[in-house]
Amino acid sequence: xxxxxxxxxxxxxxxxxxxxxxxxxxxxxxxxxxxxxxxxxxxxxxxxxxxxxxxxxxxxxxxxxxxxxxxxxxxxxxxxxxxxxxxxxxxxxxxxxxxxxxxxxxxxxxxxxxxxxxxxxxxxxxxxxxxxxxxxxxxxxxxxxxxxxxxxxxxxxxxxxxxxxxxxxxxxxxxxxxxxxxxxxxxxxxxxxxxxxxxxxxxxxxxxxxxxxxxxxxxxxxxxxxxxxxxxxxxxxxxxxxxxxxxxxxxxxxxx
Amino acid sequence: xxxxxxxxxxxxxxxxxxxxxxxxxxxxxxxxxxxxxxxxxxxxxxxxxxxxxxxxxxxxxxxxxxxxxxxxxxxxxxxxxxxxxxxxxxxxxxxxxxxxxxxxxxxxxxxxxxxxxxxxxxxxxxxxxxxxxxxxxxxxxxxxxxxxxxxxxxxxxxxxxxxxxxxxxxxxxxxxxxxxxxxxxxxxxxxxxxxxxxxxxxxxxxxxxxxxxxxxxxxxxxxxxxxxxxxxxxxxxxxxxxxxxxxxxxxxxxxxxxxxxxxxxxxxxxxxxxxxxxxxxxxxxxxxxxxxxxxxxxxxxxxxxxxxxxxxxxxxxxxxxxxxxxxxxxxxxxxxxxxxxxxxxxxxxxxxxxxxxxxxxxxxxxxxxxxxxxxxxxxxxxxxxxxxxxxxxxxxxxxxxxxxxxxxx
Numbered sequence: 001x002x003x004x005x006x007x008x009x010x011x012x013x014x015x016x017x018x019x020x021x022x023x024x025x026x027x028x029x030x031x032x033x034x035x036x037x038x039x040x041x042x043x044x045x046x047x048x049x050x051x052x053x054x055x056x057x058x059x060x061x062x063x064x065x066x067x068x069x070x071x072x073x074x075x076x077x078x079x080x081x082x083x084x085x086x087x088x089x090x091x092x093x094x095x096x097x098x099x100x101x102x103x104x105x106x107x108x109x110x111x112x113x114x115x116x117x118x119x120x121x122x123x124x125x126x127x128x129x130x131x132x133x134x135x136x137x138x139x140x141x142x143x144x145x146x147x148x149x150x151x152x153x154x155x156x157x158x159x160x161x162x163x164x165x166x167x168x169x170x171x172x173x174x175x176x177x178x179x180x181x182x183x184x185x186x187x188x189x190x191x192x193x194x195x196x197x198x199x200x201x202x203x204x205x206x207x208x209x210x211x212x213x214x215x216x217x218x219x220x221x222x223x224x225x226x227x228x229x230x231x232x233x234x235x236x237x238x239x240x241x242x243x244x245x246x247x248x249x250x251x252x253x254x255x256x
Numbered sequence: 257x258x259x260x261x262x263x264x265x266x267x268x269x270x271x272x273x274x275x276x277x278x279x280x281x282x283x284x285x286x287x288x289x290x291x292x293x294x295x296x297x298x299x300x301x302x303x304x305x306x307x308x309x310x311x312x313x314x315x316x317x318x319x320x321x322x323x324x325x326x327x328x329x330x331x332x333x334x335x336x337x338x339x340x341x342x343x344x345x346x347x348x349x350x351x352x353x354x355x356x357x358x359x360x361x362x363x364x365x366x367x368x369x370x371x372x373x374x375x376x377x378x379x380x381x382x383x384x385x386x387x388x389x390x391x392x393x394x395x396x397x398x399x400x401x402x403x404x405x406x407x408x409x410x411x412x413x414x415x416x417x418x419x420x421x422x423x424x425x426x427x428x429x430x431x432x433x434x435x436x437x438x439x440x441x442x443x444x445x446x447x448x449x450x451x452x453x454x455x456x457x458x459x460x461x462x463x464x465x466x467x468x469x470x471x472x473x474x475x476x477x478x479x480x481x482x483x484x485x486x487x488x489x490x491x492x493x494x495x496x497x498x499x500x501x502x503x504x505x506x507x508x509x510x511x512x513x514x515x516x517x518x519x520x521x522x523x524x525x526x527x528x529x530x531x532x533x534x535x536x537x538x539x540x541x542x543x544x545x546x547x548x549x550x551x552x553x554x555x556x557x558x559x560x561x562x563x564x565x566x567x568x569x570x571x572x573x574x575x576x577x578x579x580x581x582x583x584x585x586x587x588x589x590x591x592x593x594x595x596x597x598x599x600x601x602x603x604x605x606x607x608x609x610x611x612x613x614x615x616x617x618x619x620x621x622x623x624x625x626x627x628x629x630x631x632x633x634x635x636x637x638x639x640x641x642x643x644x645x646x647x648x649x650x651x652x653x654x655x656x657x658x659x660x661x662x663x664x665x
Contacts, residue, residue, distance in 0.1 A: 031336075033336075033401060034339075037339070040394070056378060057379075060380050060384050061383070063387035063388075064387045068386075068390025068420075068423075072394070072397070072416065076413065079400075079412070080413070135379065136379060
């Protein structure tokens with residue numbers, strides 16, 4: 001018979017409602033990032049439960065793998081999609097909803113039947129027996145002896161998935177990418193040295209230093225590439241001639 | 257008695273006292289670390305550094321902290337308020353949590369009870385530290401996202417990508433330590449190094465990989481691309497001010513001290529004295545080991561400062577390439593070698609077989625490195641394309657028609 005100690009019970013009744021509430025909240029909140037956060041919290045509470053029940057390794061690995069890696073990647077993608085992009089509820093793939101519901105029901109049924117088969121009508125061996133030679137050692141022994149075949153199959157599946165993602169995201173370059181060294185050489189050996197040191201700042205004889213007024217080149221003409229392309233496209237570009245002084249005294253008075 | 261059994265006897269009040277002590281040590285060493293860093297960096301740059309507040313400027317970081325706390329706390333209008341407040345709390349709390357499994361002293365006498373200055377000893381202690389750090393990354397990512405502004409978002413993305421990639425290399429460098437020590441508990445690893453040589457010597461490649469990836473993982477120079485001032489203003493904490501910023505600041509330094517502490521625990525023998533100075537471990541009723549521990553932590557902290565004082569920041573793609581294409585494959589190969597040697601040893605292979613295996617590995621590594629070197633030579637000696645002599649445009653100065661800068665022609 002399993003005995004439950006008081007601290008464990010207290011922790012359970014404190015954390016379990018929190019976990020359930022955040023699991024429900026995950027489905028109800030509007031922003032995808034909040035949803036992901038609540039899911040991460042549910043994972044952490046699960047890990048705490050594992051640890052409380054002496055499955056230390058499982059709990060820690062749950063945090064490292066699921067919360068630390070999988071959820072983080074997920075969060076990453078959500079953030080790249082956009083800060084305030086709200087989820088659209090329209091189906092992008094036709095018939096996605098029935099497929100998803102069928103798959104979810106099937107998976108649920110599979111889980112229930114498997115767990116039922118594993119637990120119903122059997123006597124639990126007990127943690128003391130299972131952990132007799134150390135939690136990690138016992139897990140490793142099972143994983144690399146009895147269950148080595150499923151373990152390998154799952155790893156092959158994951159590697160295939162990773163390869164598939166790489167193939168889908170891959171794009172072939174027709175020319176090799178120029179290295180920094182080659183770019184620098186090309187810049188200096190090219191036809192014009194104008195771009196060698198980057199785009200021009202406000203010019204040598206500049207008459208205005210606002211971002212929408214082109215810089216002046218040494219010969220007094222305007223340098224159009226000193227203006228941001230965005231401003232140029234918007235048409236927010238001023239002529240620098242209007243800031244010209246009426247008369248520039250170019251003569252040098254000799255010092256006495 | 258093992259450390260785990262020793263710690264298991266602690267009564268509740270002693271655990272609470274030790275938790276407070278660990279917390280205080282972290283906060284105090286952060287204050288000291290900021291001052292030390294500023295002074296040491298100043299010495300490297302031929303300046304004096306903070307020298308006004310208190311003797312030799314010792315109280316400078318304290319006064320900075322007070323000033324920071326009294327500043328106005330701004331929450332941007334575009335921010336996601338709840339997440340914006342939670343993020344620094346996650347980042348800070350997780351840094352402190354990783355200290356729970358670090359053994360700071362040997363057996364000492366604390367309020368009349370025999371114990372060790374270590375909160376708990378888990379059989380998977382080092383994995384616990386990795387888990388806690390990986391939650392700590394959430395603080396950075398969420399701070400970047402919730403600020404509702406572009407620079408923090410980019411900084412947050414960069415820094416989380418960086419921490420995750422370097423955590424892989426870090427985790428792999430630890431595997432060799434686990435194989436060699438036969439345990440994942442910090443106290444056991446310290447104990448195993450006391451019986452043999454330090455892991456830094458036996459597992460030198462792992463040590464090097466760990467030290468590199470710990471700098472990458474803490475977002476410190478030369479890997480501080482997440483806070484690259486020139487490109488990203490301040491990175492993920494651009495929008496933070498007052499106490500929330502102070503929390504991030506605290507988290508950064510506690511994190512540095514935590515990875516340094518882990519490095520000294522796993523590779524430099526933890527709280528044990530230097531070889532040959534073992535008698536000092538009994539001084540002050542065992543508390544002298546705390547001094548040894550912090551001497552080693554400070555050694556790593558000095559490396560952090562030294563790097564910051566001498567190296568420029570890496571470009572982001574080079575940094576990622578280095579992590580994924582150099583550090584991770586190298587550590588995978590190293591794990592393979594260590595594991596093979598270990599199995600050879602355990603299966604009772606003759607010494608000559610082990611030596612032959614090691615020699616084979618060395619020869620293969622040398623062959624590969626010489627090939628790579630030759631390739632590099634080829635790239636370096638490639639001819640530059642010939643072009644026109646440059647003719648620089650010059651301003652039309654009064655009374656000067658043109659300037660010949662190309663010399664001779």
